[in-house]
Amino acid sequence: MSAISQNQNNGSTALGDDMTATPNLHDLTEADAIPPALLKRTEADLSGFLERVKPIIEAVKNEGDAALKRFGRDFDKVTVPDFSIRVTETEFEEALAGVSPEVKAAIEFAIDNIRRFHEAQKPEEMWLKEVQPGAYAGDRFLPIESVACYVPRGKGSFPSVLMMTTIPGIVAGVPRLVVITPPGPDGKVDAGTLVAAKLVGVTEVYKCGGAQGVAAVAFGTETVPKCLKIVGPGSPWVVAAKRLLSDHIDPGVPAGPSECVVLADDSANGALAALDLIIESEHGPDSSAYLVTSSRAVAEAAREALPRYWAEMEEGRANFSRTVLTGPHGGIVLTRDFDAAVAFVNDYAPEHLEILAEEPLDVLGKIKNAGEILLGEHTPVTIGNFVLGPNAVLPTSAAAKTASPLSVFDYMKRSSVGYVTKAGYLALAKHAYNLARYEGFDGHARAVSDLRDKVRNG
Ligand SMILES: NC(=O)c1ccc[n+]([C@@H]2O[C@H](COP(=O)([O-])OP(=O)(O)OC[C@H]3O[C@@H](n4cnc5c(N)ncnc54)[C@H](O)[C@@H]3O)[C@@H](O)[C@H]2O)c1
Ligand SMILES: N[C@H](CO)Cc1c[nH]c[nH+]1
Numbered sequence: 001m002s003a004i005s006q007n008q009n010n011g012s013t014a015l016g017d018d019m020t021a022t023p024n025l026h027d028l029t030e031a032d033a034i035p036p037a038l039l040k041r042t043e044a045d046l047s048g049f050l051e052r053v054k055p056i057i058e059a060v061k062n063e064g065d066a067a068l069k070r071f072g073r074d075f076d077k078v079t080v081p082d083f084s085i086r087v088t089e090t091e092f093e094e095a096l097a098g099v100s101p102e103v104k105a106a107i108e109f110a111i112d113n114i115r116r117f118h119e120a121q122k123p124e125e126m127w128l129k130e131v132q133p134g135a136y137a138g139d140r141f142l143p144i145e146s147v148a149c150y151v152p153r154g155k156g157s158f159p160s161v162l163m164m165t166t167i168p169g170i171v172a173g174v175p176r177l178v179v180i181t182p183p184g185p186d187g188k189v190d191a192g193t194l195v196a197a198k199l200v201g202v203t204e205v206y207k208c209g210g211a212q213g214v215a216a217v218a219f220g221t222e223t224v225p226k227c228l229k230i231v232g233p234g235s236p237w238v239v240a241a242k243r244l245l246s247d248h249i250d251p252g253v254p255a256g257p258s259e260c261v262v263l264a265d266d267s268a269n270g271a272l273a274a275l276d277l278i279i280e281s282e283h284g285p286d287s288s289a290y291l292v293t294s295s296r297a298v299a300e301a302a303r304e305a306l307p308r309y310w311a312e313m314e315e316g317r318a319n320f321s322r323t324v325l326t327g328p329h330g331g332i333v334l335t336r337d338f339d340a341a342v343a344f345v346n347d348y349a350p351e352h353l354e355i356l357a358e359e360p361l362d363v364l365g366k367i368k369n370a371g372e373i374l375l376g377e378h379t380p381v382t383i384g385n386f387v388l389g390p391n392a393v394l395p396t397s398a399a400a401k402t403a404s405p406l407s408v409f410d411y412m413k414r415s416s417v418g419y420v421t422k423a424g425y426l427a428l429a430k431h432a433y434n435l436a437r438y439e440g441f442d443g444h445a446r447a448v449s450d451l452r453d454k455v456r457n458g
């Protein structure tokens with residue numbers, strides 16, 4: 001039997017402003033397999049963006065700062081006659097004066113936890129193991145010389161992303177860590193983002209976002225430095241530009257539109273599951289969000305609660321959430337049993353996974369693919385997004401099957417280190433010689449033959 005998807009929507013609007021739209025209910029209780037459409041994200045088809053991003057990249061490559069200012073006016077709706085591309089010290093000070101004490105305290109609290117988490121994650125600078133008597137092998141970690149941190153702005157402002165992208169770089173010891181972010185209509189960077197930059201100690205912040213920002217750090221402009229790597233999430237414009245520029249700059253963890261799955265067993269409170277399902281669905285119409293449960297009672301309680309919550313929410317965010325949960329990338333999935341719910345999660349490989357279950361730790365053991373796994377009803381995605389400490393920049397679009405959250409390791413590279421003593425040499429050389437001969441490498445073999453001692457001794 002195939003899945004039954006219920007909604008009474010007359011095709012959800014991109015604006016999500018059809019107040020009568022009801023959340024999707026995908027009933028898989030009789031289905032033989034998960035319908036592939038349920039596993040898709042908006043990121044799956046970037047073709048439209050890739051084409052439109054190409055001329056933006058070319059313009060930045062050829063015109064540098066002038067193109068950044070033009071695109072700031074075109075795409076970010078900057079209305080002031082001119083603006084500096086680099087944030088000035090005065091702008092930092094204005095931001096510090098303009099942000100409320102509560103927000104500043106929240107930023108400080110978050111910084112503390114995010115720093116502690118990433119310090120714990122940092123590897124030793126070097127380790128060596130004696131693999132054979134007199135033969136040592138290990139790893140050495142060094143920071144990448146320059147990394148650009150992308151902080152989005154448009155459908156929200158993101159001081160939290162500034163903290164998540166810069167703190168692991170600071171802990172890793174990156175010598176040149178810069179931030180790029182779109183300017184607002186006033187030609188300035190979001191104040192909370194600047195306060196977060198100041199408090200973490202990042203001084204280079206540049207006002208360029210979208211594809212033009214990625215191109216700026218890939219090629220360098222008169223003002224923006226060329227960087228070796230870019231990290232941080234963004235809209236499909238950013239994702240498309242990273243993909244096209246991957247020969248020029250390391251594009252890092254693939255992090256596109258936010259997404260989550262709330263996995264609930266029959267002990268869960270459906271209305272609470274609905275509250276948490278809304279979290280990531282309110283990012284934008286391109287997000288994805290599912291409540292996955294084997295309990296019809298939980299599914300129905302959640303489906304009943306969602307329209308009530310939307311009616312209570314700020315209109316723009318409610319519209320985004322409604323668009324997602326009544327559209328092709330979201331809703332409630334009802335499965336035959338809890339194992340089938342877990343199987344859905346593992347196939348879907350969500351960016352964020354929240355587990356609402358009687359024994360969330362038992363469920364953890366069954367999860368194979370998820371960027372972040374948050375356990376129990378006191379760990380909603382909001383806590384992970386902002387203050388808990390683990391990085392909230394996570395692989396999207398099922399990349400969690402192979403990729404990992406942004407971490408200190410993304411700001412470092414590893415070299416293998418080997419050291420063989422005179423006493424250890426012969427035992428290794430004998431086998432290396434035989435393998436070199438087998439593979440047909442004469443030069444390799446000669447370098448570990450008797451010739452070596454003769455050459456060494458002159
Ligand atoms: N995965 C994560 O960790 C994470 C965290 C936060 C946000 N996000 C996601 O990041 C995204 C943020 O998107 P956003 O829009 O708020 O900010 P953004 O900064 O990523 O994108 C805005 C930029 O897109 C460009 N743009 C917009 N319209 C354009 C057009 N018509 N032509 C060319 N360029 C255009 C502009 O340059 C603009 O500055 C969302 O999808 C959100 O879900 C992900
Ligand atoms: N959910 C985002 C990561 O997918 C992080 C975030 C920041 N602000 C709000 N949410």
Ligand SMILES: [Zn+2]
Pocket residue numbers: 258279280283385
């Ligand atoms: Zn979020």
